[in-house]
Amino acid sequence: MKYLFTLTISLLLSGQVLAGAMTEGEAMPMPASAQLCAGCHGQQGQGVDPIGPRLAGLSAEYIQQQIKLFQTGQRQNPTMGPMAMTVQGEAIEQVSKYFSAQDVADVSIHVRGEKVGYDDPTERLVYQGDWDRIIPACVTCHGPSGIGGGQFPRLAGQQANYLKAQLLAWQTGSRKGDIDGVMGNIAAKLTASEIDALSQYFATLK
Amino acid sequence: MNFLKKALVASAWLTVVFAALFSYVTLAQATELQDEQAELVSVPKEAAREYLQPRSLAAIPEGEFGDKVRLGYKIFVDTQGLTGNQVGNELNCSNCHMNAGQQANASPLWAAYFAYPAYRKKNDKVNTYEERLQGCFTYSMNGIAPAKGSPELVALSAYSYWLGMSGLMDKYQVAGAVPELSDEELVKGGKRADFPVPEAIQKALTVDQRAKLPGKGFPAIDKPKLAYSPQRGKTVYGAHCQSCHGDNGQGLEIAGVYSLPPLWGENSFNWGAGMHRVNTAAYFIYENMPFAKGFQLSNQEAWDVAAYINDHQRPQDPRFKGDVQGLKDRYHKHQGYYGEQVSATVLGVEKPKGN
Numbered sequence: 435m436k437y438l439f440t441l442t443i444s445l446l447l448s449g450q451v452l453a454g455a456m457t458e459g460e461a462m463p464m465p466a467s468a469q470l471c472a473g474c475h476g477q478q479g480q481g482v483d484p485i486g487p488r489l490a491g492l493s494a495e496y497i498q499q500q501i502k503l504f505q506t507g508q509r510q511n512p513t514m515g516p517m518a519m520t521v522q523g524e525a526i527e528q529v530s531k532y533f534s535a536q537d538v539a540d541v542s543i544h545v546r547g548e549k550v551g552y553d554d555p556t557e558r559l560v561y562q563g564d565w566d567r568i569i570p571a572c573v574t575c576h577g578p579s580g581i582g583g584g585q586f587p588r589l590a591g592q593q594a595n596y597l598k599a600q601l602l603a604w605q606t607g608s609r610k611g612d613i614d615g616v617m618g619n620i621a622a623k624l625t626a627s628e629i630d631a632l633s634q635y636f637a638t639l640k
Numbered sequence: 641m642n643f644l645k646k647a648l649v650a651s652a653w654l655t656v657v658f659a660a661l662f663s664y665v666t667l668a669q670a671t672e673l674q675d676e677q678a679e680l681v682s683v684p685k686e687a688a689r690e691y692l693q694p695r696s697l698a699a700i701p702e703g704e705f706g707d708k709v710r711l712g713y714k715i716f717v718d719t720q721g722l723t724g725n726q727v728g729n730e731l732n733c734s735n736c737h738m739n740a741g742q743q744a745n746a747s748p749l750w751a752a753y754f755a756y757p758a759y760r761k762k763n764d765k766v767n768t769y770e771e772r773l774q775g776c777f778t779y780s781m782n783g784i785a786p787a788k789g790s791p792e793l794v795a796l797s798a799y800s801y802w803l804g805m806s807g808l809m810d811k812y813q814v815a816g817a818v819p820e821l822s823d824e825e826l827v828k829g830g831k832r833a834d835f836p837v838p839e840a841i842q843k844a845l846t847v848d849q850r851a852k853l854p855g856k857g858f859p860a861i862d863k864p865k866l867a868y869s870p871q872r873g874k875t876v877y878g879a880h881c882q883s884c885h886g887d888n889g890q891g892l893e894i895a896g897v898y899s900l901p902p903l904w905g906e907n908s909f910n911w912g913a914g915m916h917r918v919n920t921a922a923y924f925i926y927e928n929m930p931f932a933k934g935f936q937l938s939n940q941e942a943w944d945v946a947a948y949i950n951d952h953q954r955p956q957d958p959r960f961k962g963d964v965q966g967l968k969d970r971y972h973k974h975q976g977y978y979g980e981q982v983s984a985t986v987l988g989v990e991k992p993k994g995n
Contacts, residue, residue, distance in 0.1 A: 543895050546734075547718035550710045551698030562697075563932075565739040570932040575884070577894030584892050585883055613883045614930045 461535070467525035468532050470517065479533035485513075487596040491538030491581070491588040497530035499585060499611070508611040509603075541590045541639050543578045546571070556631040567623050572632070580636050594637035601629045677775040677914055678760055678767070679974070680747065682923050685859035691744035692751070692807035692853055700802065705820040712799025715792060716741055716749075719781065720897070722792065728782035729955065730891065730898040730907035736780075736915065738928055742803060744855025745927050750804035751856035753797070756829030758851075769797055769829030779912035782955045789827065797826040804830065804853075805837075808845075814838045858923035864943040868918060868975075873948025876941045880930055881949075889952060900931075904952035911957035911978045911988055918975040921946035951977045953987060964988045 464472065472479075474486030481488030489497060503509040504518035521529055544561070552558035560580070563571040573579070575586045582588030589597065603609035604621030612618055624632070697713060700706045715722065717740050719732040734740050741749035756769035770793040777785035786792040798821075805818045819836060830837075831851045841850075877885075884900045885891055891902035902908040914920050926942035928934045937945065957978065960967055964986060968979030978988045 545718055545721070545895075545897060546899075547714035547716075547721065550713050551696070551700060553698060563739065565743055568932050570739075574899045574931070577899070578897050579895075581895055583894035586892075586894075614880055614933055614936050616930050616933050619933050 462532060465525070465528040465532055467521060468529040470520055471529055471533070474513070474517075475533065478536040480536070481593055481596075483593045484595045487593055488538075488591065489533035490536035491591065492534055493582065493584055493587075494527070494530040494534040496582070496585055496587050497534055498526055501526050501530070503611040508609075510608045538588070539591055541579050541581060543581070545578050546573065556628070556635045559628065559632065560635060569620055569623050579639060589636040590639045592636060594633040597633035597636055598629055601633065677779045677912055678758075678772075679917065680857045680914055680920060681755075682857045682860040682920070685745065685927075691855040692748075692804070692811060694742055694750055694803040695806035695810065699806070701817050705798070708795050708798035708826075709802040710799075711791070711795035712797070712802075713740060715795055716799060724784075726777060726781070726783045726786055726792070728784075729902070729909065730893070731781060731901050731909060732899075733776070733781075735899075735901040736924065741800070743928075745857075745859050746924070747857050748803075748855055749800035750807050751853040753800035753804045754830040754850040754853065755856065756831055758829075758831065768827060769800070770794075770827035772829075773797070778958055780909045780915065782908075782910040782913075782958075789823065793827055794823045797829075801826055801830065808841050808850075809838065812838075812840045812844050814840050858920065859927055860919075860923055861926050861939055861942065864922075864940045866940060868922070868943040868947040870944070870948040870951040872940075873944035873946070873951075876937065876945040877948050880937065880941075881945065884931065889949065903949045904954050906955060908954050910955035911976075912959060912971070916950050916954065916976050916978070918943065918946045918950055918977075921950060947977075951980075951982055951987070953985070957988065960988070 464477070471489070474482055475489045476482050476486070479489035481490075500509060501518050501521055504511065504514050507515070546561055549561070552561060558564070559569065560572045563569045563574075572589065576589050577583050577586065580589035582590075600609060601621050601624060604618045605624075607618070610618065621629075700709045700713075716733045716737070719727055719734075720730065736747065737743070737749065738746035741747075744751075752772070753769060756772055757766045758772075759766050770788055773793050773796050774785035774788070777783045801821065802818050808814075809816075809818065819838070821836065825836070828835075831847055833847055835847070837850075881903075885903050889903040889905055889908070891898045891907065892900040898907070909915050915924065922943045925946055926934070926937060926939065930936055957967055957971070959971060964979045968988070972978040980987050
């Protein structure tokens with residue numbers, strides 16, 4: 435109920451911000467189909483913590499795929515499930531491209547090998563993994579500094595709450611859709627404190 | 641139709657002539673090439689083996705020797721960071737050697753180091769560890785190998801040695817730092833009677849036992865029930881591999897780094913690399929793929945998809961001197977597709993990149 439209220443307020447606000455943004459001549463005008471999304475994810479997809487994660491910086495391929503996963507129930511979320519159903523046909527590509535094209539704060543790119551021994555166990559997980567438990571480095575798929583690409587979401591700068599909720603969703607199985615369960619398998623091996631630490635790490639990465 | 645055929649023949653001849661000219665240019669380099677990257681010795685995996693556990697990289701000591709070990713790690717995980725033409729594709733060593741060369745059954749460096757120098761019957765020659773590393777640069781990395789004794793080969797040798805020796809010392813309860821070795825000693829490898837090894841380890845393992853540490857190479861799997869098939873492999877690829885390696889085997893690049901490597905095409909390993917052998921690729925895939933979730937594919941699927949991946953164009957074999965058939969007869973009498981006709985083209989006719 436509280437969420438519904440927030441959503442309504444956000445929708446009203448977003449209409450006004452949209453009008454402002456349009457007159458300033460945005461590089462890419464927001465498609466009408468994205469207005470509903472902007473209610474929770476922000477006009478520029480910057481995210482509204484805690485109701486909607488940031489979409490800016492995610493690849494269009496990833497956003498499209500996630501909309502479809504929500505529609506088929508492989509990703510489950512009480513708000514996003516019905517919301518995803520409102521985006522159909524060409525609109526899926528339109529909203530994905532729009533939010534994907536929005537600016538995102540730069541992070542300094544840390545390439546593997548720049549550092550050899552990591553004292554911080556969280557950083558070690560991110561850049562080297564823990565192969566005793568067959569946990570590979572996050573950056574192998576999510577890219578240097580977790581900036582994401584292709585089907586792999588950007589982690590750098592994403593909300594900590596959201597990242598944590600996703601790792602837990604992979605663990606419980608309310609989030610699926612990864613080929614051969616690769617991500618589910620990794621998430622299942624992470625401890626609660628590792629999930630907290632990783633979520634904080636990526637959320638605050640500069 | 642006739643014209644098309646003539647044009648094809650003409651263009652094939654042109655390719656051969658150009659390639660021949662090209663090969664003269666690189667002859668100086670070609671004559672230095674090792675004649676073959678010897679096939680990895682793969683043995684079936686034994687159940688419940690205990691694998692060597694190298695020390696944490698944070699334990700690499702300060703100082704000149706430690707710096708060499710650290711440089712070796714850096715080169716291994718960021719091989720693309722090397723300048724010049726040492727690397728001629730988009731791969732990093734760590735693409736196939738999981739966990740930066742530390743993972744058992746993914747050709748770990750700690751096992752390889754103690755398997756060299758290795759005598760090869762075929763050419764009656766003893767290959768040192770650095771010569772094997774040069775082979776990796778020439779073939780797997782499609783580059784021009786760093787010279788013997790170069791800082792790169794010393795560093796990669798130092799990293800391999802440190803991983804192996806730290807693991808052996810911990811296993812046989814030898815305290816203290818890993819003994820430092822000179823560059824000359826490091827690059828030879830550890831399969832030598834005169835190789836300096838703490839007494840407790842010497843007592844526990846013979847030189848030959850050290851050369852066959854459990855987890856070495858990629859474990860051999862049974863032959864497939866049906867002859868391997870690229871056609872069936874294509875289906876396996878689409879279902880299990882394509883999402884990471886791309887619809888055309890091109891890999892995934894993020895911020896200039898291909899951490900999900902290209903499997904064929906100009907950015908991948910060339911026709912002399914071990915991984916172009918269908919059996920080697922099948923062993924690797926069965927054990928290590930999908931990423932961090934091996935053993936998802938059946939034996940048959942692993943063979944079929946290994947065949948599919950290697951049934952594509954890739955950079956020319958550096959031993960190529962203008963004659964695909966000649967090279968095929970001389971070096972490719974194994975499970976592979978070099979010189980084979982695939983749809984309208986022959987595999988192995990492509991010009992090398994950057995060489």
